[in-house]
Amino acid sequence: MSMNDNPNGVQIRAILDKQRAAFLEAGPSCAEQRIELIDRAIGLLVDHEQEIIEAVTRDFGHRSKDFTRVSEVLSPLMTLKQTKARLAEWMKPETRHTDRGEAWVEYQPLGVIGIVSPWNFPVNLAFSALAGALAAGNRVMIKPSEFTPRTSELMARMFASVFAEEEVALITGGPQVGQAFCSQPFDHLLFTGATSVGKHVMRAAAENLVPVTLELGGKSPTIVSRSADFKAAVTKVITGKMHNSGQICLAPDYVFVPEEKVEEFIATAKVVLAGYFPNLKDNPDYTSVINARHFERLQGYLAEAREAGVELIELNPAGEDFTDQPHHKIAPTLLRNPGDHLKVMQDEIFGPLLPIKSYQTIAEVVAYINAHPRPLGLYYFGTDADEEAYVLSRTTSGGVTLNEVIKHVGVENLPFGGVGPSGMGAYHGMDGFKTFSHAKAVYRPVEGPDLMRPPYVEQVRQIVSSLISR
CATH class of the missing domain: 3.40.309.10 (Aldehyde Dehydrogenase; Chain A, domain 2)
Incomplete structure (x- = not known):
């Protein structure tokens, strides 16, 4: 959706509803399907390398083209490739110890992820976040910064060329669009930007109890x-x-x-x-x-x-x-x-x-x-x-x-995030996969005496007594 369209909350919500409906209808995706989506994102960076460099340069007035090539093309490209290589391993159920029966954690896609990316690395931080969200099996909506309009418009065209709107949608616009975006009932919202703006983002997300990951910076x-x-x-x-x-x-x-x-x-x-x-x-x-x-x-x-x-x-x-x-x-x-x-x-x-x-x-x-x-x-x-x-x-x-x-x-295998005023939550690598997933606990008990169920016969009392000890 282009900046000239100036989308309002109703239009943004319509895209979210479209993505959520497609997510529910399709059911959970397998590793191969997720990798195919990541491959499309990889192709965008490779095929549009020069356009990305030119757009970012123009948005900054002047920026080192070599620095942009490394930071906005190569860096997110490496993130996507590493994500693709490890994805199947991350998707495996995680066994947890229990004295009786079986217990494990299944990492389940959340649904629709909202990503608000900043102006300082406009391509890198949009694509790096996209990597984790796609790896976890989600649909994605991205709101880039209005401070880099040429890059944002380029990314809108890029995504629209290989992704259907119900897969990945990029929405451009100014502060009012950003506010409407952050007010949507996403299944998770990732915001990268200033601490002052992060407070407004968290407040807007709280209206719908949307969990947030905030990467806010600070004085390092x-x-x-x-x-x-x-x-x-x-x-x-x-x-x-x-x-x-x-x-x-x-x-x-x-x-x-x-x-x-x-x-x-x-x-x-x-x-x-x-x-x-x-x-x-x-x-x-x-x-x-x-x-x-x-x-x-x-x-x-x-x-x-x-x-x-x-x-x-x-x-x-x-x-x-x-x-x-x-x-x-x-x-x-x-x-x-x-x-x-x-x-x-x-x-x-x-x-x-x-x-x-x-x-x-x-x-x-x-x-x-x-x-x-x-x-x-x-x-x-x-x-x-x-x-x-x-x-x-x-x-x-x-x-x-x-x-x-x-x-x-x-280091893609390290969690990236802040603490307190510098942010909350983390992403990158497996930590990003987990951030954009629901860790669903599953337990299969074995038959045996139920200490919580009446009647509390003497055998049950004796078992309870034997367990209450130092």
Whole structure:
């Protein structure tokens, strides 16, 4: 359904009803049928590779085409292929121990899954979620972001070319369409986006008691230990932060650096950045901020910090002037010890700005992290096994990557999701299959005395007495 159609709740509900009716009529699908659907999705990514790259590039104003090829084509393609390879294994009933009789869990399709995907990885996050939903045997409805209209329209055409509307439907439109979409009685709803919007999504889903998986992001901290290979750590932090110009829910949001190492961090960051991006303004590998709204938001963070006297270190190797440009590029900027009252330390940054917080002891780092909302990701660089164990056991985050950033999201066999304000539930791999399935408990008892059924004869009393013990 195209953005020009501006669908309302009634029209969206009609598609849902059509999908649910088809799901019930067809009955549960076998592994071969599910694989055939996944193969269609694989074919879309392969056949439309160049169109995807061009659409995403245009939506961003400028985005590295090579980065888009890896993140929006190759990454979801690998997810679909891995899902296809493991699907039959996941579908097998799971035996559970019982003292009497037989017990097992059957993973049953839920029915119709709603997916709300974001703008920062518009193809990747739509197709990756689709993989788990199709693997579990469901019908799927997708609402992509209005911030990437060309990509959304392309995906609408792509899906319509190989899927019937009762199999997979993509619905485009603005915030009102999104609100109507999230208000539908899906069998499960997956939302990826901002925490502030996630609250509205959960509230809308609650009206129909729709279970939700929320992937919300947050301020993912990075810790550089005194035991770390310092240059390697700085290189990986800066590299990870520059992916998509920091417009990643798992981007390192701020970094803890030993107080005696802050100057070295800044000097090393300048060298690392210049090695990757000797110039920025016209560099095809340096991605633009998605739109004017987010550009102004990030500039507002910098202006507020500057007004508060925070030292801003611009990583701008060629000393370029960004005031006159066709896109919304921002020079990567380090902020030395900004106060917690500033918005750059309160909001998820989602851009190429990196606050540096100096520290004396790892205990104060852990205390700071625990005094703030639980993040989607946490990154620790170091070789001190005891310190690493301390950080892992004393902090709570959606996931952790050690001596790197972001990379845990790419391990398909790990659950991906947040905790508390950074989200709830998880998907990817078998965890995604289970999220989009109903784990149905099945028990076949054997004949024997029923301790709950009268009359309570002496034999039953004796059995009960023998069982009540330490």
